[in-house]
Amino acid sequence: MKKRGYLAVLLLILLSLGVISAEEISNCTVLDKENTAYYLSKDILSSGDGDPCIKIREKNITLDCVNHAIGSLNPFGIGVFSESPRTKIQNCIIQDFKKGYGIYLKNSDGSQIVNNVITGNKQGIEFNSNNTKIAYNSISMNQNGANISGKYNVINNNKICYNTIQDVSCGNNQSFDNNYCDSGKVCGTPCIPCTHGSYEVYKCTELNISNSVYLLNTDITVYIQETCFKISAENVTLDCNGHRINSSLKLVPKEKAFLIYSEENYSTIKNCYFESDLKDLRYYGSVIKIENSSYLDIINNSFKSTGNGILLSNYCNSCTVKGSRFNNLNGKGIEAGTLVQGIIQDNKIVSTSAAIKIADGAGCILKDNYIEDSKENAVEIKNNGARVEGNEIISSKLSAIESSSNGAVIKGNTIKNAGLYGIHVTGVSNSSLEGNKVYSASGGIFVEDSENLDVSGNNIGSSSFGFKESSSKELRISGNTFCGNEKDVICESKFSFNGNRCNSKNVCGSCTVCGKEVGSLSSMSLWQRIKLFFEWLF
Known part of the structure; x- marks a missing residue:
């Protein structure tokens, strides 16, 4: 205009x-x-x-x-x-x-x-x-x-x-x-000598000079079936300065379906705006693909109406995705193979198939992300020692957080309207679920085939159940509030259950009955109120 x-x-x-x-x-x-x-x-x-x-x-x-x-x-x-x-x-x-x-x-x-x-x-x-x-x-x-x-x-x-x-x-x-x-x-x-280390780019090209910053100075539309920017040297920064990289293609071959590709270390991709009609990237690739790289930063980028957003393929060590926005993607927002010591923080991920999926690795941090309208599990993580902390997750079709990570800490997350479970952990050990809030989920917290877990300080309400365990042992359930749910706690095994608030007095152990200030009696059905009265009376 x-x-x-x-x-x-x-x-x-x-x-x-x-x-x-x-x-x-x-x-x-x-x-x-x-x-x-x-x-x-x-x-x-x-x-x-x-x-x-x-x-x-x-x-x-x-x-x-x-x-x-x-x-x-x-x-x-x-x-x-x-x-x-x-x-x-x-x-x-x-x-x-x-x-x-x-x-x-x-x-x-x-x-x-x-x-x-x-x-x-x-x-x-x-x-x-x-x-x-x-x-x-x-x-x-x-x-x-x-x-x-x-x-x-x-x-x-x-x-x-x-x-x-x-x-x-x-x-x-x-x-x-x-x-x-x-x-x-x-x-x-x-001549006045050219300043090496800083280069202006105006088109798709190979970024092949080490220790360099490439500055994009115009919007780009990709018409041909090739990778737009290939980073082929170490310590390269691509700074798009807020410019768009757009594709007009509707179908791209699998091996060429990346607008940015790198298999080099110490790369930075920042301030780029991606908007395209590459809907078939859900099956054929991603906007950004990083393969077998370390010390990578993807910062302050925007993905709108694309296929998959970012793919950290195979192995990525100390890779960071921060401050980026994903909206109306036909595929996943961020997907990683083996991610070690990665940080995914302060991102806004709306209307994707899955927001964040990590298949393997260790020591990652997923923190302070806003996630909404996920068509699958919002966060799916198998990453030993991971921390999933301070995220807000709204409206996932399946589970908000699906974890099979040993030694993980899932802490301080706020979850609303999960179609399956607020938090589902399966096959894990030596993990903790602390201070999470889950509302209006089909199930609150479900622990399955796991051992040696601490579940403490969580608040689960308006869900089909507050807490459920199956085939698990050495669980310590303490200081939680399970109020206003259809069922408070469902347990198959005996485990430590202390200091919790429930609508019923005797649930998998002693439970303090919810008061008006917790769980809200007004949210209960008439039958729940009558049942609660007789449990208190006898």
Whole structure:
């Protein structure tokens, strides 16, 4: 909307001044009206036939892309081509002509190439013209940056960096001033050295320089069936600066279904916004996939209307997912294989199949997450020594917390409207459930096939049962409140049961009857109240 508003204002100003005619374009085309400014209204892709996407045939024509992109599905071809004098090309992102040219000017004397981003091409700029101005462009990550021939051209204030073969090549009689490049002396003038360690990116690419920060400076739409960003070096940060990485594909092959992929250590992915129609990623992959990595941070990202969110595949040590938002995902929010000493904290995960699923590992912390509307178990964890603490979990179709983790601490969580159990632990030992609140669940806390557990200080209400155990031993149930449930406690075995509040006096041991201040008699049915009265009387 901002770009279209800007475009409308420019068109009105130019037309009112009567200086030049103006037209809007929305696809690859030929510009053949003299003294005309053409404004690009959206991102466009070349047809793939190898011809120029934009071909300028007349003199005194301006192409203003209004920061839209000109890209290519075919590696051959040219982004913008002109052989006419007084051509002006400005505010364009020209990318992905991997065996062709971004901009090619031939015999276009008196032209201007200003404020463009030219990246991912075989040749960024190729021109053979005179008296041409090239200024304030970012020409990076091409094979060759700029090849300048002709005479009396002015090349200043450009950033011509990180091109793989050569930044700049130029003939004599050129003015070259205040440019960043790695070529040393160019056109007889020294370059300002490029700042290594910080790189601007404007398109999908491989992030392959160690100890570097890559800054995304525009929204990206992924049209092709490839990984958008592959991190292939250690200690790499991708900072999207709040920009979107969007995909227009509805079905992506399994092995290529990741917008970001890394198997390197010390990676950071932050401030990215993912929104796409990749619904089939539920079966074919995830937006972010991390494989066999350590010391990873995924921070402050947003996932909306995607398939799966984050997959920490195989093994991940000391990996953190923090401060991110997941909304309306067709798959899981966060899924991990073997996660060791991981931290999943302060995330908001709404409308997913499962919010968090961890299959193996040890020592993870799941803390202070907000989870709502899970179509399966909200949190499913098998991670020895894990801490699941301070989370708020609302409306899960199955259990809010499903744990088979030995030595786990499940503490201080608030759970409402669990379709199956508030907390279900099975096959575990040496764990504790402390200070959790469960309301309106089909079952409150269910301990199954487990031993040596402490269940203390929990408050379970308005559920089918408060606490249930099956085939378990060495349980210590103390200081809990089981009030306002259809059944308070269901037990198969004898275990330590002390200091608990229940609607009945004798439940698996001595129980203090709930008062009005706890459990709320008003929430009980008439039959429950009559039953409670006779239990108190006798």
